[in-house]
Amino acid sequence: MEVVQSFLAGEGGAKLLARRLAVPEEKIRTWVSHYRLHGIDGLRPKRSTYSAQFKLQVLTHQDREQLFSRQVAAIYGIRNPNQVVIWRRNIDQGRLQALKSEKEERPKMKPKRRCAAPANIVATDAAQALREENDRLRAEVAYLKKCRP
Template identity: 40%
Template sequence: MSKYSKQFKLAVVKRYQEGSTGYKAVAHQYEINHSFVRNWVKQYALHGEAGLDKKFSHYSAEFKLSVLQYMWDKQLSYRETAILFDIRNLNILSNWERSYHSGGIQALIPRTRGRPKAMSPPKKVQPQPAKTDESRSREELLEEVNYLRMENAYLKKLKALVQEQALEASLKKRK
């Protein structure tokens, strides 16, 4: 949420427009910085009430370059350029300019934000359709029978072990 609401900004702008007072006097009356008043008045003059709304923008590299080119061609200040293109953060223009001078157009391309994903999504493995017993070879069937026999023997031993532990526990309780 922004520090100042749209209604507050509009009231400040209207107060400035109705009187013969300057930016500093209006700012002093509302106890804010005079540069806010100046920016809000200019935003309102160029863009109307929409210029006072909070704005979340992501700019393409082409847009950034065109803004910088326009600023250089017309020899505008950061403030004038930001107000003209409805860019709310004045400092972003200096960042764009510095990036462009250090890395060219590639430096203006927006980068993804945030932490990279730790893991890629799991690949879905398609289960192979089960073969019918008639289509399987003798070796495959014998291999499955041996596997099932080992599994059965393991489960029998596990069951015997659990029963033995239960019996020992019940004998200890009797003592």
């Protein structure tokens, strides 16, 4: 925050502040961009995973508006502008699959079976149990009908 405030107060440009504070010049430019667009929240740490659709949206916006990676990263709240460069490189090299996040690529786990018995045996046993219960209930209803006055 101090670096951003110094820059905005005109105490020096990114190069001068970078030398004075031993901070990379690109970092200062990134921090200032994030602060200008998102305020103090733009400087807070953020961990995110991005969907392939989001990545394509960012790259399309960058192409349409002819923006630098740092600029488009600031607009979309991406803390590391190099991430946009990596996405661009992947898509330029025809690796569209590389845009998918690890979570999207992860295969779904198959549910475990609860019993070791084959399904047709279980179904047959259940059907037999239902038939027996049905017969018992019919007999009970018939008996109650006969008992009525």
